[in-house]
Amino acid sequence: MSVQIDARGPRFSAAITTVVLAVALVTSNVWVAAFQAVVFAIGAIRGPQFTPYAVIFKKLIKPRLKSEVTFEDVRPPQFAQSVGLGFALVAVIATERWSHICARGSPWIIFWHQRPIHGCSWICACSRFSKCGI
Numbered sequence: 001m002s003v004q005i006d007a008r009g010p011r012f013s014a015a016i017t018t019v020v021l022a023v024a025l026v027t028s029n030v031w032v033a034a035f036q037a038v039v040f041a042i043g044a045i046r047g048p049q050f051t052p053y054a055v056i057f058k059k060l061i062k063p064r065l066k067s068e069v070t071f072e073d074v075r076p077p078q079f080a081q082s083v084g085l086g087f088a089l090v091a092v093i094a095t096e097r098w099s100h101i102c103a104r105g106s107p108w109i110i111f112w113h114q115r116p117i118h119g120c121s122w123i124c125a126c127s128r129f130s131k132c133g134i
């Protein structure tokens with residue numbers, strides 16, 4: 001039997017992911033994108049319920065929520081974490097490898113490779129569609 005998780009957790013994680021990737025883009029900081037890649041790796045390997053964002057959700061946010069808990073299968077969000085990891089690794093590697101091409105190459109490379117992740121995070125954070133789990 002598959003593990004069930006609180007469906008509100010991936011939405012919360014998606015909101016944080018959106019902010020982290022926006023900070024990576026605005027600051028041109030490859031370490032911020034690398035941090036997000038590590039979070040994605042944890043979510044892809046162990047499951048999204050073990051990411052730092054999930055811990056914050058469980059300890060600080062969930063006790064304050066009054067709405068009814070809706071559970072979902074962990075597999076779709078875990079797969080989405082794997083997809084996010086792939087894009088984040090491409091962004092980090094590309095930024096490190098090709099940032100010397102232009103003076104401000106890093107933010108554009110991070111932006112180019114993070115667009116699908118950032119977009120899905122925004123959709124998940126702002127809607128009830130939480131199956132993407134990024």
